[in-house]
Amino acid sequence: MAKRRKNSDLGLIGYYALLIALSLVCLGPILLMLTTSLQLKTQIFDDKAHFLFMPTVSNYVAVFEQEHLARYLTNSLMVGLISTAVTLVVGCMAAYALVRFRFMGRDTVSVATLLLRMVPPAVLVVPVFMIWTYDFDLSNTLSGVILVYIALNLPFVVWILQSFIEQVPNQLEEAARMDGANPLQTFFLVVLPVIRPGLAAAAIFTFRIAWNEFILALVLTNRFTRTMPVMVSLYITEHNIEWGQIMAVGTLIAIPPLIFTFIASKQIITGLTAGAVKG
Amino acid sequence: MVEIVLENVAKRFGPISVIEGLNLTMRDNEFTVLVGPSGCGKSTTLRMIAGLEDVSDGEIYINGKPVSHLEPKERDIAMVFQDYALYPHMNVARNMSFALRLAHYDRAEIARRIEQVADMLGIRELLGRKPRELSGGQRQRVAMGRALVRDASTFLFDEPLSNLDAKLRTQMRAELALMRQRIRKNMIYVTHDQIEAMTLGDRIIVMSKGKIMQAGTPEELFKRPANKFVAGFIGSPSMNFFDAELASNDGPLAVVGDGFSLGLPLDAAGRLKAHRGRPITIGIRPTAFQVVADGQSAENAIRAPVVVSEYIGSNSIVMSEIGHTQVTIDIGSDAPIAVGESVQVRVAPEAIYLFDPATERVL
Numbered sequence: 001m002a003k004r005r006k007n008s009d010l011g012l013i014g015y016y017a018l019l020i021a022l023s024l025v026c027l028g029p030i031l032l033m034l035t036t037s038l039q040l041k042t043q044i045f046d047d048k049a050h051f052l053f054m055p056t057v058s059n060y061v062a063v064f065e066q067e068h069l070a071r072y073l074t075n076s077l078m079v080g081l082i083s084t085a086v087t088l089v090v091g092c093m094a095a096y097a098l099v100r101f102r103f104m105g106r107d108t109v110s111v112a113t114l115l116l117r118m119v120p121p122a123v124l125v126v127p128v129f130m131i132w133t134y135d136f137d138l139s140n141t142l143s144g145v146i147l148v149y150i151a152l153n154l155p156f157v158v159w160i161l162q163s164f165i166e167q168v169p170n171q172l173e174e175a176a177r178m179d180g181a182n183p184l185q186t187f188f189l190v191v192l193p194v195i196r197p198g199l200a201a202a203a204i205f206t207f208r209i210a211w212n213e214f215i216l217a218l219v220l221t222n223r224f225t226r227t228m229p230v231m232v233s234l235y236i237t238e239h240n241i242e243w244g245q246i247m248a249v250g251t252l253i254a255i256p257p258l259i260f261t262f263i264a265s266k267q268i269i270t271g272l273t274a275g276a277v278k279g
Numbered sequence: 280m281v282e283i284v285l286e287n288v289a290k291r292f293g294p295i296s297v298i299e300g301l302n303l304t305m306r307d308n309e310f311t312v313l314v315g316p317s318g319c320g321k322s323t324t325l326r327m328i329a330g331l332e333d334v335s336d337g338e339i340y341i342n343g344k345p346v347s348h349l350e351p352k353e354r355d356i357a358m359v360f361q362d363y364a365l366y367p368h369m370n371v372a373r374n375m376s377f378a379l380r381l382a383h384y385d386r387a388e389i390a391r392r393i394e395q396v397a398d399m400l401g402i403r404e405l406l407g408r409k410p411r412e413l414s415g416g417q418r419q420r421v422a423m424g425r426a427l428v429r430d431a432s433t434f435l436f437d438e439p440l441s442n443l444d445a446k447l448r449t450q451m452r453a454e455l456a457l458m459r460q461r462i463r464k465n466m467i468y469v470t471h472d473q474i475e476a477m478t479l480g481d482r483i484i485v486m487s488k489g490k491i492m493q494a495g496t497p498e499e500l501f502k503r504p505a506n507k508f509v510a511g512f513i514g515s516p517s518m519n520f521f522d523a524e525l526a527s528n529d530g531p532l533a534v535v536g537d538g539f540s541l542g543l544p545l546d547a548a549g550r551l552k553a554h555r556g557r558p559i560t561i562g563i564r565p566t567a568f569q570v571v572a573d574g575q576s577a578e579n580a581i582r583a584p585v586v587v588s589e590y591i592g593s594n595s596i597v598m599s600e601i602g603h604t605q606v607t608i609d610i611g612s613d614a615p616i617a618v619g620e621s622v623q624v625r626v627a628p629e630a631i632y633l634f635d636p637a638t639e640r641v642l
Contacts, residue, residue: 171361172366172367174331174360175358175364175425178329178357178358178378179377179381179425179429180352180378181352189377190366193368194367
């Protein structure tokens with residue numbers, strides 16, 4: 001009995017050690033970013049590490065004094081929100097069609113959506129740049145960036161929503177049909193509200209990618225249409241690397257996705273379909 | 280005045296034929312029950328009437344109008360689903376008003392109807408709740424309420440009670456019967472439970488393997504089954520069947536089997552003429568056996584050893600073996616019967632059903 005107790009104690013210690021190690025891995029860089037953003041250049045470049053220091057907001061002041069900050073922030077918000085909205089609307093309809101309708105090539109399309117997701121964005125940079133610039137005339141526009149993000153996120157959204165739609169009982173849709181709902185009404189009034197947790201998860205995912213994406217945005221934008229991640233790269237000049245300001249912008253960039261995630265995750269209530277049908 | 284007619288209706292899923300040439304007329308204000316074992320096509324038939332399933336062949340008429348190409352909403356039909364199918368994101372009131380809102384009824388009318396139906400079903404205090412906050416019986420009631428507010432001409436029920444526990448099922452069955460008295464509408468009810476069928480139906484359609492075995496009132500089905508399937512399906516515990524032989528022409532009119540010989544009513548002689556001296560299947564209901572006191576000799580008596588005895592109180596269900604056939608006997612006595620004893624039972628000649636072993640039709 002005592003031995004068993006000891007074993008479980010050991011297990012518990014190991015368990016917590018693992019948790020602490022994992023959270024250090026996660027939180028360490030954020031902590032480093034936050035502290036660096038609050039230090040002066042002399043402290044940042046000092047040989048000794050400063051765990052205790054007098055925080056300064058001078059980096060943030062410098063960032064806010066950057067004349068284009070508001071524009072880049074607006075760009076980022078527009079790109080993030082619009083591409084998320086369009087991806088969700090198109091994605092949920094595509095997913096619904098893939099789950100509920102029988103048509104030729106259905107399974108191929110279903111698998112292909114996931115395969116597309118496996119292409120790393122960096123591979124797309126050159127072809128997208130060429131096509132956007134010479135064929136579509138979309139380079140340096142926000143629409144161009146939004147379009148590429150939609151294409152990038154759509155496969156995953158379709159894939160994740162498929163599994164949610166599969167769980168919507170068929171009887172629910174039949175009940176709506178008996179109640180006189182046409183297919184669109186069934187979809188928007190019955191199916192969509194039921195898969196709201198899936199939509200929220202997909203929205204968080206899509207918004208985060210669109211908000212944080214750097215390499216495609218760097219290539220496809222100019223000084224008017226830059227997004228926030230691209231703005232960070234401006235602090236690396238031939239003379240200097242402004243680590244303090246880079247970290248300050250990094251900290252600021254992290255805030256909107258956090259807010260978005262908190263709002264969206266409120267929608268993720270497990271067991272939303274509970275009570276619809278038995279078992 | 281709403282009459283539903285199915286004419287030569289067939290349903291095929293690819294190469295598999297589920298229903299073949301179904302002909303059926305449901306008269307106005309009739310409570311029709313489709314009953315049969317699972318896979319007999321009763322639910323498919325209901326879904327074709329509802330419009331959720333295409334008709335492969337034949338035609339369905341509602342009030343003389345062919346409807347098989349119409350959408351469910353154009354058929355003026357409401358349906359209660361087996362798994363309730365309540366919209367989980369709407370509260371009870373909104374669940375019930377969904378159809379009315381889609382049809383753009385005005386608010387006052389919607390409120391009036393919901394109140395009326397909620398009062399009738401006793402779910403008024405539940406109107407603000409979500410389906411997940413309801414018990415099984417309450418969900419069932421809401422599902423019925425959702426159908427009732429629509430005031431459709433026909434109501435379809437797809438095994439509405441099969442998900443409830445035994446006690447609740449009995450209670451809801453009684454409530455349904457009560458509701459039935461108040462609402463004079465066409466109702467078509469699908470169940471695999473013959474007791475539900477018997478207690479609720481004005482007319483029962485017994486189905487098996489996509490075909491109608493017999494249609495009739497509960498009493499007709501019980502007293503005059505058309506074939507062996509209906510005889511075995513209707514009645515609980517179900518009818519006992521024995522293989523036997525009809526005595527040849529020179530003997531008395533009797534059936535002889537393994538371990539028994541039973542006399543038949545004399546007026547049956549005419550219709551049995553062709554079967555004289557040939558194998559025959561006989562059916563006896565468990566309740567048709569009457570216990571005869573030991574030592575007393577009686578006509579048509581069989582000695583039945585008790586293999587299993589289920590004492591219920593007012594009666595005992597006894598499993599016995601006569602010859603090599605397992606037999607269920609319902610003994611209407613409140614005295615328990617011990618296993619290993621044997622009872623002497625007699626069967627009235629009129630209570631013996633005779634079936635053609637080849638066609639399984641009643642003789």
